[in-house]
Amino acid sequence: ASGLIGSATVLALSAKYSDKVEIRAGVRNPDKADKLKAITGVTIVKAEMGEEVELPKTLKGVDALLIVAPGIEHQAPISIKTAEVAKAAGVKFIAVIGGATGPSIGAPMVEIVEAVSNLGVPYTIVQLPIFVENYWAFKDTIVGQSSIFSPVDPTKPFATVVVEDAGKAAAAILADPQKH
Numbered sequence: 001a002s003g004l005i006g007s008a009t010v011l012a013l014s015a016k017y018s019d020k021v022e023i024r025a026g027v028r029n030p031d032k033a034d035k036l037k038a039i040t041g042v043t044i045v046k047a048e049m050g051e052e053v054e055l056p057k058t059l060k061g062v063d064a065l066l067i068v069a070p071g072i073e074h075q076a077p078i079s080i081k082t083a084e085v086a087k088a089a090g091v092k093f094i095a096v097i098g099g100a101t102g103p104s105i106g107a108p109m110v111e112i113v114e115a116v117s118n119l120g121v122p123y124t125i126v127q128l129p130i131f132v133e134n135y136w137a138f139k140d141t142i143v144g145q146s147s148i149f150s151p152v153d154p155t156k157p158f159a160t161v162v163v164e165d166a167g168k169a170a171a172a173i174l175a176d177p178q179k180h
Helices: 004-017 055-059 075-089 107-117 132-145 163-175
Strands: 023-027 042-046 064-068 093-098 123-127
Touching (some): 004 064, 064 075, 093 107, 093 163
Parallel strands (some): 064 093, 093 123
């Protein structure tokens, strides 16, 4: 929960749903989660994606779990293992979020969707477009050349999302999974 989407989701859950849900933010290293610790109504828990010994204990009693597919080479196996551990621990709903860059697009995300959909646990998949915040990287060319250089076909529709909005959407899904 310490990345962009996880943090935004925790903030949104705290702001809008803390009276309705218990909020546990899973992080690899709780000692480095100071920003999350400052959020009202949030309990920080150690949670290593794909880990099979401690993670089941951490997930006991969890109704809804958000898995943010990490932007790493082996995102499919680690995300799938986390979903399998969640099912075994009795998690009642799984939401998976994939990003628009790196390995989160294409075959790895298809593999994750297929595996999660076959678990027999209610689920939602959210595939995000590129974050508006990423466009700060183009600041110099925007100012200097009035241009944005991007590997996007300018004749095709193109969408972006603000991280805060993605977090609000994920929070709404987790707070009321039956609607999603």
